[in-house]
Amino acid sequence: MNHLYVHLPFCAHRCGYCDFVTVTNHDHLHAAYVDSLIRELDAEHDGSPVDTIFLGGGTPTRTALPDLLRLLEALPAAHEVTVEANPETITPDLAAALRGAGVTRVSLGAQSFQPQLLETLERHATPDDVRGAFATLREAGFDNVSLDLIYGIPGQTPDDLAADLRAAIELGPDHISAYELEAKPGTRFTIHHGDELARQAEAMEDYFERVVALLTDAGYRWYETANFCRDGKRAEHNLGYWLGRDYLGIGVGAVSTLGAERRRNTPKLSKYLRGDYDREVEPLDEATRAKERVMLGLRLDEPLPLAGIRHALDPAGLARVRQLGLAEHDEETLALTARGRFLGGAVTAELLN
Numbered sequence: 001m002n003h004l005y006v007h008l009p010f011c012a013h014r015c016g017y018c019d020f021v022t023v024t025n026h027d028h029l030h031a032a033y034v035d036s037l038i039r040e041l042d043a044e045h046d047g048s049p050v051d052t053i054f055l056g057g058g059t060p061t062r063t064a065l066p067d068l069l070r071l072l073e074a075l076p077a078a079h080e081v082t083v084e085a086n087p088e089t090i091t092p093d094l095a096a097a098l099r100g101a102g103v104t105r106v107s108l109g110a111q112s113f114q115p116q117l118l119e120t121l122e123r124h125a126t127p128d129d130v131r132g133a134f135a136t137l138r139e140a141g142f143d144n145v146s147l148d149l150i151y152g153i154p155g156q157t158p159d160d161l162a163a164d165l166r167a168a169i170e171l172g173p174d175h176i177s178a179y180e181l182e183a184k185p186g187t188r189f190t191i192h193h194g195d196e197l198a199r200q201a202e203a204m205e206d207y208f209e210r211v212v213a214l215l216t217d218a219g220y221r222w223y224e225t226a227n228f229c230r231d232g233k234r235a236e237h238n239l240g241y242w243l244g245r246d247y248l249g250i251g252v253g254a255v256s257t258l259g260a261e262r263r264r265n266t267p268k269l270s271k272y273l274r275g276d277y278d279r280e281v282e283p284l285d286e287a288t289r290a291k292e293r294v295m296l297g298l299r300l301d302e303p304l305p306l307a308g309i310r311h312a313l314d315p316a317g318l319a320r321v322r323q324l325g326l327a328e329h330d331e332e333t334l335a336l337t338a339r340g341r342f343l344g345g346a347v348t349a350e351l352l353n
């Protein structure tokens with residue numbers, strides 16, 4: 001196992017669109033939660049170095065600093081250690097403490113630079129908070145900072161999107177993730193913004209093309225469907241997922257993929273704190289792993305090596321997709337063309353057995 005994910009669920013409030021495992025009003029439990037994480041880590045990992053670690057949330061940077069530092073201290077050595085951060089939580093002291101504790105990369109949840117869109121998303125950070133947090137991280141010496149953006153937000157126009165991309169590019173992050181807004185059916189957010197979400201869904205393809213055009217024109221490499229980087233700074237941890245590698249996830253609701261098994265810890269904080277992981281286990285046979293390898297591998301801009309996974313491909317589908325100019329392949333590898341990458345999942349579905 002070379003990749004370790006650590007989930008920190010605490011948030012100041014719940015943003016309307018968010019479907020991650022988070023809790024609010026539980027700040028008295030930070031110390032107990034970190035104790036539980038360390039207990040789970042000790043049980044699941046022998047302490048040997050790993051390639052990458054990702055602390056995700058929730059809002060990892062909301063965790064009380066002494067507890068967050070205690071956690072970082074207990075983690076195995078890794079050459080990439082990423083922490084997800086909400087802009088309003090970043091202070092010079094926190095940034096310096098993270099640097100001192102061996103964090104190499106920060107992923108900052110900007111989402112948008114338009115005040116009215118941030119309000120629609122129920123975000124607490126203002127555009128100035130995002131810019132300020134970014135500057136603070138740079139001043140603390142972070143040379144690998146990523147910005148998350150969301151598009152397809154109710155009320156967003158193509159000009160708003162262009163302005164967000166320009167604002168992001170102006171800051172000069174090393175990495176940008178640009179996600180389509182996913183709104184879960186039946187939630188308060190989805191019901192409230194129903195018509196506008198439907199209008200945004202119609203525009204998604206056009207937005208996606210604009211995102212890729214603007215970011216690649218600015219010199220970013222479109223190395224994964226929703227991810228862009230400069231100077232070779234791909235997200236090594238996420239690359240592990242896309243390359244179908246095993247990873248251990250610890251924490252409430254955390255998912256692990258280990259050999260022939262995927263498992264998910266209980267999403268209930270009280271159970272997790274008791275050490276009752278109540279894991280949901282999904283067996284992964286060879287055919288399923290090969291399929292996933294194709295679906296994830298084709299999101300990257302590198303050709304997918306076919307050794308050991310050819311059986312997942314439908315030869316007739318492959319011929320059709322090639323004829324349409326959506327994929328290229330030789331004896332050893334398969335890759336989507338730019339047009340194929342824009343169509344994404346639909347092309348992959350056609351290729352699979």
Ligand SMILES: C[S@@+](CC[C@H](N)C(=O)[O-])C[C@H]1O[C@@H](n2cnc3c(N)ncnc32)[C@H](O)[C@@H]1O
Binds near residue numbers: 057
């Ligand atoms: C696990 S979230 C946590 C990040 C952090 N708490 C924040 O809000 O900035 C990581 C990223 O996922 C993206 N995200 C979260 N919910 C999303 C949704 N419903 N649709 C698309 N992207 C989403 C956001 O860009 C966010 O920064």
Ligand code: SF4
Binds near residue numbers: 010011022059086
């Ligand atoms: S701060 Fe991030 S993790 Fe927390 S509710 Fe908002 S989007 Fe979700």
